[in-house]
Amino acid sequence: MNDAERNNSSFRILSGSALKTIALLTMLLDHTTAIVLSNIPFFTEPLSGIPGNITLYSIFRLIGRAAFPIYGFLLTEGYLHTRNKEKYGLRLLIFAVISEICWDLERSGRLFNSGQNVFFTLFLGLCAIYLYDRFRKDKLSLIMGLAVVFGVSLILQADYGTPGVGYMLFLYVARKSRILQGFIGCCFFRPPQNTIPAFILISLYNGKRGYIKGRVLQYAFYIIYPLHMLILYLIKLYCFGYQ
Numbered sequence: 001m002n003d004a005e006r007n008n009s010s011f012r013i014l015s016g017s018a019l020k021t022i023a024l025l026t027m028l029l030d031h032t033t034a035i036v037l038s039n040i041p042f043f044t045e046p047l048s049g050i051p052g053n054i055t056l057y058s059i060f061r062l063i064g065r066a067a068f069p070i071y072g073f074l075l076t077e078g079y080l081h082t083r084n085k086e087k088y089g090l091r092l093l094i095f096a097v098i099s100e101i102c103w104d105l106e107r108s109g110r111l112f113n114s115g116q117n118v119f120f121t122l123f124l125g126l127c128a129i130y131l132y133d134r135f136r137k138d139k140l141s142l143i144m145g146l147a148v149v150f151g152v153s154l155i156l157q158a159d160y161g162t163p164g165v166g167y168m169l170f171l172y173v174a175r176k177s178r179i180l181q182g183f184i185g186c187c188f189f190r191p192p193q194n195t196i197p198a199f200i201l202i203s204l205y206n207g208k209r210g211y212i213k214g215r216v217l218q219y220a221f222y223i224i225y226p227l228h229m230l231i232l233y234l235i236k237l238y239c240f241g242y243q
Contacts, residue, residue, distance in 0.1 A: 011203075011204060012203075012204055012205060012206035012207070013204055013206060014201065014204040014205050014206060015205075015206060015208045015209060015210025015211070016074060016077060016205070016208065016209050016210050016212070017209060017210025017211045017212035018210055019070050019073070019074060019201060019202070019205060020070075020071075020074055020210075020212060020221060021212075022066070022070060022201060023066070023067045023068075023070035023071050023074070024067075024221060024224065026063055026064050026065075026066045026067040026070075027064065027067035027068075027071075028228055029060050029063055029064050030060070030061060030063070030064020030065070030067060031064070031106070031228065031229065031232060032060075032232060033057055033060040033061055033064065034061065034064075035106055035232040035233070035235075035236050036232060036235050036236055036239070036240075037056075037057060037060065038057060039236070039239075039240045042056070043055065043056045043057045043060075044056075044057045062194060063197075065189070065194040065195055065197075065198070066195065066197050066198035066201065067198075068118065068159075068160055068164065069167070069185065069186075069189070069195045069198035069199065069202070070198050070201060070202060071118075071122065072122070072125065072164065072167050072168045072171060073171055073181075073202050073205075075122055075125055075126060075168055076129065076168060076171045076172045076175060077205075079126060079129050079130075079172065080175070081209075085126075085130060088126065089123060089126050089127065089130070091222070092119055092122050092123040092126060093119075093123050095119050095222050095225065095226070096116070096117060096119030096120045096122075096123055098226055099117045099119050099225055099226040099229070100116060100117055101226075102117075102226040102227075102229040102230045102233065103116070103117035103226075103229055105229070105230065105233040106229040106230070106232050106233045106236075108242070109233070109236075109237065109242025110242075114157060115156075115157045115158065115159065116156045116157060116158040116159070117158065117159055117225075118158065118159040118160060118164075119225070120156055120158035120159075121153070121158040121159055121160050121161065121164045121165060122168075124149050124152060124153050124156075124158070124165045125164065125165045125167075125168030125169065126168075127149050128146055128149045128150075128165055128166075128168065128169040129168065129169055129172045131145040131146055131149065132146075132169060132172065132173065146169075149165065150162050150165060150166075153165050163188045163189065164188070166188060167185060167188035167189075170184060170185060170188070171185060178202070178203050178205075179203075181199070181202070182199035182200075182202065182203060185199060186199060
């Protein structure tokens with residue numbers, strides 16, 4: 001290892017587990033702010049002494065914008081390292097279905113709300129990557145397969161939608177250049193600058209799995225997604241009510 005490589009690697013201090021924990025915490029902050037704190041004037045009133053009508057609500061939502069870019073990046077890493085890609089995809093799809101009721105309740109207070117939860121987006125992103133891997137030498141099959149994936153994404157209107165699916169596919173294609181991933185990856189989001197902190201964190205990834213090991217911890221991170229939405233729904237329902 002030369003000096004440049006050694007200096008570069010010294011900055012990569014975050015494992016996959018650390019990134020996943022950061023993504024989880026920022027997601028919880030984002031959802032809690034949107035569903036619960038948005039009903040409390042203290043969080044929605046402009047901060048005194050700060051120009052621009054900045055509120056704690058806007059600050060917390062900005063921090064929450066880091067969650068999906070990190071989760072999308074971790075999905076590409078998961079695809080690269082998993083031993084059973086089909087099982088990985090099935091797990092995402094199962095939790096997408098499980099989470100849908102909690103997603104609908106959290107977002108609207110009723111079942112069968114328009115739009116689907118982000119697990120569907122992650123599942124479709126995995127499908128797009130799988131198709132690229134399998135058919136990249138067969139352009140026609142690749143185009144047809146991706147057209148189906150993006151078409152399903154449009155129909156489902158899942159969280160982050162087709163840009164989210166395209167983002168994960170791009171990260172996989174550009175996986176050998178973390179700089180390119182950051183510069184182009186942020187363009188999949190609006191406004192792009194809100195995701196810069198996420199890509200700074202991604203640039204610190206050291207390629208190691210980290211402390212999240214074993215099925216218990218692995219599934220705990222999956223279960224937290226529908227569970228926290230159900231809890232937020234109940235808090236809003238009993239404290240503020242749904243209109």
